[in-house]
Amino acid sequence: MDNLIDKALVRKVASLARLELSEQEVKEFTGQLCAILEYFHKINLLDTEGIEPLAHCLPITNRLREDQIQPGLDPGQALKNAPDRDGDLFKVPPILEEGLGP
Amino acid sequence: MKVQVVVGLEIHVQLSTQTKLFCGCPVRFAAPPNSLVCPVCLGLPGALPVLNKKAVDYAILAAMALNCQIASFTKWDRKGYYYPDLPKNYQISQYDLPLGKAGFIEVQGDDGGIKQVRIRRVHLEEDAGKNLHAGGAYSCVDLNRAGTPLLEIVTEPDITSAAQARALAVELQRIVRYLGVSEADMQKGHMRFEPNVNLRIETDGQAFRTPIVEIKNLNSFRALEASIRYEADRQVQEFLESGQVMTSGNKTTRGWDDVRQVTVLQRQKEEAEDYRYFPDPDLVPVVINTSWLDQIKALLPELPLRRQIRFVQQYGLSEYDAGVLTSDRSCADLFDKAVEAGGRPKRVCNLLTQVGLRVANERGCSVGDLGLSPVNLATLASMIEEGKVNATSGVRILEQMIATGQDPMTLARSMDLLQIADSSRLESIIDQVLSMQQKAVQEACSEGKKAQKAFNFLVGQVMQATKGQANPTVIAEMIRKRLGGA
Amino acid sequence: MLDAILQMDCLALAEAIRTRQVSSLEATSACLEAIDKYNQKIGAFLTVFQQQALDQARDVDRRIQAGDKVGPLAGVPIAVKDNICTTFGPTTCGSKILANFRSPCNATVVERLMRADAIIIGKTNMDEFAMGSTTENSAFGPTHNPWDLGRVAGGSSGGSAAAVAARMCFGALGSDTGGSIRQPAAFCGVVGLKPTYGRVSRFGLVAYGSSLDQIGPLARSVRDCALLLNVIGGHDPKDSTSVPPEIVPDEDLLARLDQPIDGLRIGLVKGATEGADLPIRQAIGRAVDTYRAMGAEVVELEIPALDYSVATYYIIATAEASSNLARYDGVHYGYRSPAARDCMEVYTRSRAEGLGKEVKRRIMLGTYALSSGYYDAYYLKALKVRNLIRQQIFAALGQCDSILMPVAPTTAFSLGQMAADPLKMYLADVYTIPANLAGIPAISIPVGLDGAGLPVGVQLLGPAFSEGRLLRIARILEKGAHWTCQVPAGLTV
Numbered sequence A: 001m002d003n004l005i006d007k008a009l010v011r012k013v014a015s016l017a018r019l020e021l022s023e024q025e026v027k028e029f030t031g032q033l034c035a036i037l038e039y040f041h042k043i044n045l046l047d048t049e050g051i052e053p054l055a056h057c058l059p060i061t062n063r064l065r066e067d068q069i070q071p072g073l074d075p076g077q078a079l080k081n082a083p084d085r086d087g088d089l090f091k092v093p094p095i096l097e098e099g100l101g102p
Numbered sequence B: 001m002k003v004q005v006v007v008g009l010e011i012h013v014q015l016s017t018q019t020k021l022f023c024g025c026p027v028r029f030a031a032p033p034n035s036l037v038c039p040v041c042l043g044l045p046g047a048l049p050v051l052n053k054k055a056v057d058y059a060i061l062a063a064m065a066l067n068c069q070i071a072s073f074t075k076w077d078r079k080g081y082y083y084p085d086l087p088k089n090y091q092i093s094q095y096d097l098p099l100g101k102a103g104f105i106e107v108q109g110d111d112g113g114i115k116q117v118r119i120r121r122v123h124l125e126e127d128a129g130k131n132l133h134a135g136g137a138y139s140c141v142d143l144n145r146a147g148t149p150l151l152e153i154v155t156e157p158d159i160t161s162a163a164q165a166r167a168l169a170v171e172l173q174r175i176v177r178y179l180g181v182s183e184a185d186m187q188k189g190h191m192r193f194e195p196n197v198n199l200r201i202e203t204d205g206q207a208f209r210t211p212i213v214e215i216k217n218l219n220s221f222r223a224l225e226a227s228i229r230y231e232a233d234r235q236v237q238e239f240l241e242s243g244q245v246m247t248s249g250n251k252t253t254r255g256w257d258d259v260r261q262v263t264v265l266q267r268q269k270e271e272a273e274d275y276r277y278f279p280d281p282d283l284v285p286v287v288i289n290t291s292w293l294d295q296i297k298a299l300l301p302e303l304p305l306r307r308q309i310r311f312v313q314q315y316g317l318s319e320y321d322a323g324v325l326t327s328d329r330s331c332a333d334l335f336d337k338a339v340e341a342g343g344r345p346k347r348v349c350n351l352l353t354q355v356g357l358r359v360a361n362e363r364g365c366s367v368g369d370l371g372l373s374p375v376n377l378a379t380l381a382s383m384i385e386e387g388k389v390n391a392t393s394g395v396r397i398l399e400q401m402i403a404t405g406q407d408p409m410t411l412a413r414s415m416d417l418l419q420i421a422d423s424s425r426l427e428s429i430i431d432q433v434l435s436m437q438q439k440a441v442q443e444a445c446s447e448g449k450k451a452q453k454a455f456n457f458l459v460g461q462v463m464q465a466t467k468g469q470a471n472p473t474v475i476a477e478m479i480r481k482r483l484g485g486a
Numbered sequence C: 001m002l003d004a005i006l007q008m009d010c011l012a013l014a015e016a017i018r019t020r021q022v023s024s025l026e027a028t029s030a031c032l033e034a035i036d037k038y039n040q041k042i043g044a045f046l047t048v049f050q051q052q053a054l055d056q057a058r059d060v061d062r063r064i065q066a067g068d069k070v071g072p073l074a075g076v077p078i079a080v081k082d083n084i085c086t087t088f089g090p091t092t093c094g095s096k097i098l099a100n101f102r103s104p105c106n107a108t109v110v111e112r113l114m115r116a117d118a119i120i121i122g123k124t125n126m127d128e129f130a131m132g133s134t135t136e137n138s139a140f141g142p143t144h145n146p147w148d149l150g151r152v153a154g155g156s157s158g159g160s161a162a163a164v165a166a167r168m169c170f171g172a173l174g175s176d177t178g179g180s181i182r183q184p185a186a187f188c189g190v191v192g193l194k195p196t197y198g199r200v201s202r203f204g205l206v207a208y209g210s211s212l213d214q215i216g217p218l219a220r221s222v223r224d225c226a227l228l229l230n231v232i233g234g235h236d237p238k239d240s241t242s243v244p245p246e247i248v249p250d251e252d253l254l255a256r257l258d259q260p261i262d263g264l265r266i267g268l269v270k271g272a273t274e275g276a277d278l279p280i281r282q283a284i285g286r287a288v289d290t291y292r293a294m295g296a297e298v299v300e301l302e303i304p305a306l307d308y309s310v311a312t313y314y315i316i317a318t319a320e321a322s323s324n325l326a327r328y329d330g331v332h333y334g335y336r337s338p339a340a341r342d343c344m345e346v347y348t349r350s351r352a353e354g355l356g357k358e359v360k361r362r363i364m365l366g367t368y369a370l371s372s373g374y375y376d377a378y379y380l381k382a383l384k385v386r387n388l389i390r391q392q393i394f395a396a397l398g399q400c401d402s403i404l405m406p407v408a409p410t411t412a413f414s415l416g417q418m419a420a421d422p423l424k425m426y427l428a429d430v431y432t433i434p435a436n437l438a439g440i441p442a443i444s445i446p447v448g449l450d451g452a453g454l455p456v457g458v459q460l461l462g463p464a465f466s467e468g469r470l471l472r473i474a475r476i477l478e479k480g481a482h483w484t485c486q487v488p489a490g491l492t493v
């Protein structure tokens, strides 16, 4: 079987996950993920014809709340953990990817 | 060369619930930054979403109005992307099981007839917050909007002109307002459009499709129309220069520069979009049974376009009047009820369009909020119809009806606006006027050019003497009889 | 006297405090003393609420003296895993990225502990974001096993298990996504219960694998687990996955705990213990003997899909984790890399510097499993296999009252021993994972020591929402084992 993941794919996945990896980490992860993914891949040997994917074990549906305002946090509490702020706004270094949201 | 523009629209409509989709924070415009937030919409560790029932009700109602099949089983999915205004770095949305699908919206076509544009899907999702840019040095994030319920509506590419795209957007605005599920206030960003535009080009017996361009985040009808028009022209030029045609991978994204009135190519993402959708394990599925559907169905009104057409066909109103009346659901409701109560459609329409809508507009409310009873409105219309009051008085009476809530007859009496129907009283007033205006009487009786003018003068004098409480047609007839001696 | 206090379980202590034989202040001080003495070496607590705990203890004593009605845990010092939000102290999840994070709200379980008048004595160490089976993956240093400081306490709730074992508290809350309560409980010689998914509110539990995570108690006795679940369980409108009373009746789990069970059938999964070390297999054998001796029938079961549970679990858990942990990006809270020059670097560098290796590995795995081109063969397939495993477990539970299994293939191993081979580490979760995949309750009960003097635990699994019955079955074993509540040999209290 071909390797399920190589360095290039590790880099791509890391970029999707917004993780900066060092060269050393890329190398290490490539080896480890290869072994792990190969082990994971064995589930494809199992016949699951006619079996629904199960996202949840719960026997419940329709958990709904009424459209009523509940007390929230004031800006002070909301920004209490903020690494940086500008008044009552969260402050971040410039967004260079503006407009690239979906 | 034959060029046909092809447009599919993706529209986000903000629902007018009190609270956000998954938390109890208020949905409000222009509040101080980060003042409408809680651990859930801040995406704090440990916080969990709980679904707002009203948002689902509204979404079902809207999907029904768009003639969609409503899912009996639906669920919530996470759409993963990193953006500072999206605190969890995933958006809770609906992926493979949208709340509604395979519907259509009816719009007035360019020829005045009804055109159906197919709706591919309608689903509910949460909005992001807002990024604010401080001149490039840094950015700021306000999460007040994060978690606001949005209805995403995706049409099939059935739209064939920029004007039609605009007409659809306007019609959708009228529908969601009619349903009461959204204020659809463009100024507040309640409706946002993302058209997918390309061209079908026929030349030398061959057909081509130009690459699809998605125009991001338009928030006015004008920008929607202008950007599609611009894009169509641009794509013709591009096709002539490059001959490039649509392939599966060459869709691009452009922004709209409202100042220069051009679309601008946006920087391409490094990797292809990969949102890694998967079912949100923090939420359970939604099962919509028949009794729930029936409850919502009972709320479904006659849609504005259908109503507009009915007003024209059933009551002989002009297209224009019917359009104005149906722009406000409560106004159209009042019209229907007043007509049902015996008011003549044309009269009721004039009263509502000339007075009702004006006063409502001045007060910043809907016609329904003016407290007018359909019966009183019908009565007033009949009073005008029967000559009991004249049209000008009718306007004044209606204004007072709105101000005081009194019935029109009481008001007409107390304002002394009832027309003089007693002919002996009119006769004596006419006698008086004619005896005082001998010169005019002579001119009116002459064969000269001035005869009509003098006649009108006499009618005017009588009207003045009655303080406008007589019917000018009746007066004219009576004067004519006296002068003509016939 | 102090010794005598520290030998008690929660239930005994609560009774002693209520009847004023012991004061909460004495009990709380005794725990604080133990923490003072051993926490340096064991690393069980990340935060200790010394002053607050003493104040609360005095308050409870005063209220009892005044004859006020107090809650079922009045005056009992309880520890809480550091992935459970508290408004007091940090909630770090054992991660650098949340080292300074202070939650604006309490988890529902914390609210319920406080309503029961428990003394929340501190926040316990854990594998970062509950990812691990050793508590070595904590950004704040590992937890050492109180039975042998050179060995791991298990994980990820290693701090909670070690704290209970070392008498630093009387009970603790942990969280269990793939065995994180039961395995450290077994390694440290305490009882650990993972409730049915949906029985305990997850509101305020920092998510790892949301469809698998469940908060549960670690304690010195089965009856303490019943008491603690009584307090923390029950419907919570703030958690959409919390099960409403129509499905799980409000029941007093203590009420019928000692009632015998007629016609008890214990299930053994064919071939399941083959991969376990001898002391573990022997412990299972003794447990079988105990049940047989009281007249239970032992039935052999086949659950073939169980072989696929580790792969299935790690795909689903890491997929959910990759999404759950996306929010730790240095924008709104948590660690931000000082080196970041633009927003993208805030993400990539804060995460690179703030998250540990195991967490990154799982984020990578989960991101891969969900990404286009791999989704169907990994994530989607895993959801189907999960259903198959669940169906087979449900069928097996139809043939018996409870399935008896090992908790882990080994007893506590040496620190650092497993660090080099993540897959080997994952495979050791083979016995605990099925209960999470099926959403059913499972309990780990200590039954003795191995040759090296390390605790050995066994596990019982039951049908969904059958905690009442499962605890009764566990109680039988606890009584038969004559072991529970022993103090680690090296510690003097």
Ligand SMILES: [Mg+2]
Residues within 6 Å of the ligand: B012, B125, B152
């Ligand atoms: Mg959308």
Ligand SMILES: [Zn+2]
Residues within 6 Å of the ligand: A072, B020, B023, B024, B025, B036, B037, B038, B039, B040, B041, B042, B147
């Ligand atoms: Zn909120």
